[in-house]
Amino acid sequence: MTVPVIPDYDTTLRELPTDKGVLRYHEYGxxxxxxxxxxxxxxxxxxxxxxxxxxxxxxxxxxxxxxFPGFGVSDDWGGHPMTTALGGMEAFVDALGLDEFDVIGNSMGGGVGVNYDLAHPGRIRRLVTIGGVGRNIFSPAPGEGIKLLQDFTENPTREGLIQWLHSMVYDPAVVTDELIEERWQLATDPVALESARRMYGRVAFAAMMKAMHASDAPPQWAMFHKVTAKTLITWGRDDRVSPLDMALIPMRLIPQVELHVFPNCG
Structure with a gap:
């Protein structure tokens, strides 16, 4: 058995110029x-x-x-980073000439994958989402983890970051000093922090929720029945950011879907 080579940050990093700024990505395998x-x-x-x-x-x-644009690595495209993410993905896959491809999306990334499939049916062959896709049914919204994220965004302290990281995981041993330091360095970068406040600052978050409720456009969950990709939804049973009941609507509505729930997992 061949031992896989450990990917290196610098040798896998690529840059893709667009008319809105440079998208950065890693390529491996x-x-x-x-x-x-x-x-x-x-x-x-x-x-x-x-x-x-x-x-x-x-x-x-x-x-x-x-x-994605606006998270401190690729250039910031302005606007709300969750909104520009789909455009970033569209520009990315088109520039690379990907006519058909698979997607793994973590939390927000899973939502972007769903939105891409809805806008471009048939191009995503298989889609795997990791939490975050769906709608709260029994649990309060926003969840505990989102509130801690808002606290950190409003007042970025190391202790606040640690509390948020602990809300993300089931096993507290995962939150190592190395992880804390790494996240702290990028989270407090002025560009990344300004971007985070456009998403999770209390005023910005409330405005986003108000706009969603006032919009006549159907919410994403109401369009799940139009997803064409063969989909695997994965979730942590003990998720305190996006609770497990969020998975029920996409599990019922997406035509070709399976749900896998991991125990002892945030």
């Missing part, structure tokens, strides 16, 4: 294209979300880890 989409939150990036899995997936796929 060989095979059918697999687009990997990160989530949101302080200090997040595609590399941090997926680097631990690239050695495995790179044996089977051409892994393309996109850094």
């Amino acid at each position: 060989d095979g059918p294209p697999l687009v990997m989409l990160h989530g949101s939150g302080p200090g997040v990036s595609g590399w941090r979300n997926f680097r631990g899995n690239l050695s495995f997936f790179g044996q089977h796929f051409r892994c393309l880890v996109l850094e």
Whole structure:
């Protein structure tokens, strides 16, 4: 058995110029294209979300880890980073000439994958989402983890970051000093912090919720029946950011879907 080479940040990093700014991404492995989409939150990036899995997936796929605009790695496109993410993905896959591809999306990245499928049916072959997709049914919204994220965004302290990281995981041992320091460095970068406040500052978050409720456009969950990709929804049973009951609507409405729930997992 060949031991996989551990992916290196610098050798896998690529840059893709667009008319709105430079998109950065990591490329590793060989095979059918697999687009990997990160989530949101302080200090997040595609590399941090997926680097631990690239050695495995790179044996089977051409892994393309996109850094969304407005999260401190790719150029900021302005506006709300959750809104510009879809446009970033569209520009990315078109520039790389990907006519058909698979997607793994973590939290917000899963939502972007669903939105892409709705806008471009048939291009995503298989879609894997990691939490975050759906709608609260029994649990309060926003959840505990989102409120802690808002606290940190309003007042970025190291203790606040640690509290938020602990809300993300089931096993507190996962929150190491190394992880805290790494997240702290990117989360307090002035550009990344300003971007986070456009998403999770209390005023901005309330405005986003108000706009969603006032809009005549159907919410994403009401369009799940139009998803064409073969979909696997994965969730942590003990998720305190996006509670498990959120998975019920997409599990029922997406035509070709399976749900896998992991125990002892945030």
